[in-house]
Amino acid sequence: MRVLFTVSPGLGHLFPTISLAWALRAAGHEVLVATAADGVAAAIRAGLAAVATAPATAIDAIFVGTVGEPAGRAHRMRERGRQIARAGGRTHDLLLRTFGQVSAAMADRTVRLARWWRPELVVHSRLDGTGLLVARMLDVPAVEHGFNLLREDDFAARFLPYLAEGFERHRVPLELPRRAVIHVAPPELMSGTGTGWSMRYVPYNAGGLLPDWLWEPPARPRVLVTLGTVVPRLAGVGGLTGLLASAARVDAEFVLALGEDADLASLGRLPANVRPVGWTPLHPLLASCAAVVHHGGSGTTMTALSAGVPQLVLPHGADQFVNADLVARHGVGRQSEPEEVDSELLSAVLRDRAVRGAAQATARRMGELPAPVDLVGRLVALAG
Incomplete structure (x- = not known):
């Protein structure tokens, strides 16, 4: 069976799909990834064949146009994030509009690729519309691959009008294909209503060299601090200034994982108990941590849930406020405005036994779900 993964x-958006892609490959099926920008090189590093479906500059222009010029960008991102959170557990029209534009930019090459490769099944990331387009064009099923804690029965129907440009350009009826939905968390953890196949979230954070200190027992509690890959590029790392100033007064070791390209100069001189690191796979890093402080990105949130590590979420924009609210609601962590973090809050996150117990129980529950390999048979049957 040929399976085309179309990914925003x-x-x-890409990393959560890698485990299922390799489950299909291990079962003998062919997999091809259609994505753009950072996703292309990341898919290749994961050992998968990939096709770039839009220039990175075109994708960057869409996102930069959404968040505006650098001056005041961090503030605008947070205000729009709060606006998205007020949607009440539903994907906000702002996100649908933005990713509709992204899908339009990726549509032409994805259609050409699909006509050449003729997949029998399409798996698409939640906010990718090109998968719906090519599945309808080829009359094959489409599988929406979730990456967060939201579920919405009417999500695809609400997304469809924002995809009209690509459908019309390729003379495909603006209709949904046959569909299935994969959720990567237990139903009781998810916000909203919607049916789907539950699948275990198997963290994939790319490869990387694990430093010696990581696999040695820490002398005191270790706290991971990260802002993911998007926030440092769009908003900078200034949101961590207060946290790092407070870290010196907390009896813990802080690991500052901001990647290779983040500009740390704005943070000034780091306290002695803060260790900056380059790219390090998140999942093995979390295994040695007593807590994680992060921006609320879906990948970091889900990986921390899978690891059973208490979270302190400092949302910066997009759907991060939604994730932060869900973390607090389920008792697996706390949320805060970045500028309100102090040593008392950091110490409280480390000491809170109720939060730690809830985080560990959540990880056990997530581990009970079917693994990606267990869904391969259902996908084959769906494709007929």
Whole structure:
């Protein structure tokens, strides 16, 4: 069986699909990834064949146009994030409009690829519309691959009008194909209503060299601090200034994982108990941590849930406020405005036994779900 994975640009959209892609490959099926920008190189590093479906500059222009010029960008991102959170557990029209534009930019090459490769099944990331387009064009099923804690029965129907440009350009009826939905968390953890196949979230954070200190027992509690891959590029790392100033007064070791390209100069001199690191796979890093402080990106949130590690979420924009609210609601962590973080809050996250117990129980529950390999048979049957 040939399976085409169509994925929105960005590691947070690609990484959750890698485990299912390799489950299909291990079962003997052919897999091809259609994505753009950062996702292309990341798919290749994951050992998968990939096709770039839009220039990175075109994708960057869409997102930069959404968040505006650098001056005041961090503030605008947070205000729009709050606006998205007020949608009440539903994907906000702002996100649908933005990813509709992204899908239009990726549509032409994805259609050409699909006509050449003729997949029998299409798996698409939640906010990718090109998968719906090519599945309807080829009359094959489409499988929506979730990456967060939202479920919405009417999501695809609400997304469809924002995809009209690509459908019309390729003379495909503006209709949904045959569909299935994969959720990557237990139903009781998810916000909203919707049916789907539950699948275990198997963290994939790319490869990387694990430093010696990581696999040695820490002398005191270790706290991971990260802002993912998008926030440092669009908003900078200034949101961590207060946290790092407070870290010096907390009896813990802080690991500052901001990637290779983040500009740390704005943070000034780091306290002695803060260790900056380059790219390090998130999942093995979390295994040695007593807590994680992060921006609320879906990939970091889901990986921390799978690891059973208490979270302190400092949302910066997009759907991060939604994730932060769900973390607090389920008792697996806390949320805060970045500028309100102090040593008392950091110490409280480390000491809170109720939060730690809830986080560990959530990880056990997530581990009970079917693994990606267990869904391969259902996907084959869906494709007929």
